[in-house]
Amino acid sequence: MGKLFGTSGIRMKNLSPKIAYKVGLAIAKKYKNVVIGRDTRTTGKLIETALSAGVLRGGGEITTIGVVPTPVLGFNARNYDVGVMITASHNPPEYNGIKLFNKNGLAFNKKEEDEIEEIIFKKDFNEVNWDEVGEIWEDNKCIKNYMDYILEKIEVNKKFNVVVDCANASACLVSPYLFTDVGCHVISVNSHMDGRFIGRLPEPNEKNLKKTMDMIKGLNSDRNSYIGIAHDGDADRMVAIDEKGRLADFDKLLAAFSRYIVEKTGTKTIVTTVDASMVIDEYLKDLDVEVKRTKVGDVYVAEEMIKSSSIFGGEPSGTWIHGDIHLTPDGILSGLRVLEMLEFYNKKLYEILDEIPSYINLREKIYCEDEKKEKVMNYVIENGEKIFKTPPETVDGARFNLPNGWILIRPSGTEPYIRIRVEAKNMSLAKDLLEKGIKLVKNGLSLT
Numbered sequence: 001m002g003k004l005f006g007t008s009g010i011r012m013k014n015l016s017p018k019i020a021y022k023v024g025l026a027i028a029k030k031y032k033n034v035v036i037g038r039d040t041r042t043t044g045k046l047i048e049t050a051l052s053a054g055v056l057r058g059g060g061e062i063t064t065i066g067v068v069p070t071p072v073l074g075f076n077a078r079n080y081d082v083g084v085m086i087t088a089s090h091n092p093p094e095y096n097g098i099k100l101f102n103k104n105g106l107a108f109n110k111k112e113e114d115e116i117e118e119i120i121f122k123k124d125f126n127e128v129n130w131d132e133v134g135e136i137w138e139d140n141k142c143i144k145n146y147m148d149y150i151l152e153k154i155e156v157n158k159k160f161n162v163v164v165d166c167a168n169a170s171a172c173l174v175s176p177y178l179f180t181d182v183g184c185h186v187i188s189v190n191s192h193m194d195g196r197f198i199g200r201l202p203e204p205n206e207k208n209l210k211k212t213m214d215m216i217k218g219l220n221s222d223r224n225s226y227i228g229i230a231h232d233g234d235a236d237r238m239v240a241i242d243e244k245g246r247l248a249d250f251d252k253l254l255a256a257f258s259r260y261i262v263e264k265t266g267t268k269t270i271v272t273t274v275d276a277s278m279v280i281d282e283y284l285k286d287l288d289v290e291v292k293r294t295k296v297g298d299v300y301v302a303e304e305m306i307k308s309s310s311i312f313g314g315e316p317s318g319t320w321i322h323g324d325i326h327l328t329p330d331g332i333l334s335g336l337r338v339l340e341m342l343e344f345y346n347k348k349l350y351e352i353l354d355e356i357p358s359y360i361n362l363r364e365k366i367y368c369e370d371e372k373k374e375k376v377m378n379y380v381i382e383n384g385e386k387i388f389k390t391p392p393e394t395v396d397g398a399r400f401n402l403p404n405g406w407i408l409i410r411p412s413g414t415e416p417y418i419r420i421r422v423e424a425k426n427m428s429l430a431k432d433l434l435e436k437g438i439k440l441v442k443n444g445l446s447l448t
């Protein structure tokens, strides 16, 4: 077995129940009381059952909370020794995954994941006898506990019109209700649960959200009143659609929201990842705040937030963490907070976004099997300097910083791709960087 954990826990096509069983055994070796939630995928019960069998065989006790968004699992993990979320987040339906949370609602860091991995690889399991096997308890109150808590913390006075797109996923159980409870007029779409994600694929991108964007354009043909909030398959992410029916640029939205948080709370540090736009630094430059950057992945963001006492950290993927509430990325809370921001500035979303400067942003992903990623990246790191005429920064993958732009080439930790992200102040530089980046990766791939 190769390495199990990636950017966001274990994630695989046709994830095998055998792996889940071993993860369960390994968890029980270290933790006693385990809470388990899952997303809507067709394999959710299969994986949960296998993992639960492992936990019980290993001597643990289980509380199952059924189908929930990841933030609900993370929020409730505080009452247990460990939280297990069975989800493949934004990946297509044939994937599933296992993401672990500690009792602070913080995703497992590399060290914690390595401990589990080591137990699995060394087969260092405990197996209990019939008279020591624990129970599986059910708790149906977790969603309510979460919603009550969030409602106490959110204050929206204006009556917003919101289209909530739940991706046929577990957000269906929470998002439309919470937006209604804070006083919004809600139209929910893709809001019946379906493990095949029949309405749209779970990644909240331009292609998958086209119908929802068109719907908002139609609703707003005479007045710009509806905005859209869309989630991924486990609702730890949120993207917004502005009143003109455009998918809000991920980096601009992050920049706008970061500015709002600094202005509202006075926080001295905002955390983001190495793949985020330079627009964030520029848009906050007149404020007394430092922008810190980490490797891609919500756990790195959360850890840096703790280290630098920051209350907000976000990634351009739409994975945002609101540290004053909890440390699990939360797309539902992020959507509600976007409304608080609109109320604070008393502006439309498109007005706020249109004030933020734009650079040229290009993104590409090149298919690369997981086993080949390391070799390709070594090739990129060794050969990139000649091509980009500057040594790479290697916080995550290889980032080459030039005077008027940058290129980041990194292996996705959740999908079989090498991601390339380019940002530049003019199109010709952007295209040139992207072309060179693609060639470099393809050359690396041809040698594997």
Ligand SMILES: N[C@@H]1[C@@H](O)[C@H](O)[C@@H](COP(=O)(O)O)O[C@@H]1O
Pocket: 007, 008, 089, 090, 236, 296, 297, 298, 299, 315, 317, 319, 411, 412, 413, 414, 415, 419
């Ligand atoms: N929770 C994580 C995010 O933190 C991360 O940004 C995203 C993309 O990761 P990658 O680019 O490694 O596929 O995956 C998950 O959604």
Ligand SMILES: [Mg+2]
Pocket: 088, 089, 090, 232, 233, 234, 235, 236, 237
């Ligand atoms: Mg997710």
